[in-house]
Amino acid sequence: MLHSTKSVANYFLELAKKNGQALTPMKLQKLVYYAMGWFAGYTGKPLVDEAAEAWQYGPVFPSLYHEFKPFGAGPITRKAVGRNPDFSQTEVPPPAESDVRQFLDNVWDSYSKYTGIALSEMTHAVGTPWELTWKASQGVRDVSIPFDLIKEHFQAAAEKAQQRSVAA
Secondary structure (H helix, E strand, O other): OOEOHHHHHHHHHHHHHHOOOOOOHHHHHHHHHHHHHHHHHHHOOOOEOOOOEEEOOEEEOHHHHHHHHHHOOOOOOOOOEEEOOOOOEEEOOOOOOHHHHHHHHHHHHHHOOOOHHHHHHHHOOOOOHHHHHHHHHOOOOOEEOOHHHHHHHHHHHHHHHHHHHHHO
């Protein structure tokens, strides 16, 4: 089942609040990106219903950018909202499936210790999906990072991690 990026973002915002951490828009973008990437790497399937785009500071989900841009580089103080059929707005619920929540908990445990800037720098490494897409687009914004590129990158990373754990 595909989840909205806002749904996944709201789960990370819940985890941050529970753990006494603040999330900036940049850090939240990167957490959702890593969740999407690792999910693709392990399952071969997309987690979210929106493509990440290659922007100057790394992968960006436009819906999250527009939702949280009022916070600038400061902490996010509310959850993402969605529009109801009657045009009212309500908080987007986080994923309900326990296996997805456990997966997101694992991403949180691995990446929440990093700042948004550190996570952004990690996405800029040579050979990452963002770096390859950014180079190919010659810095043009609004270019989607191909899902297959993300899936292959994270599948290779998952295989390396499994080989290290077997060797240990």
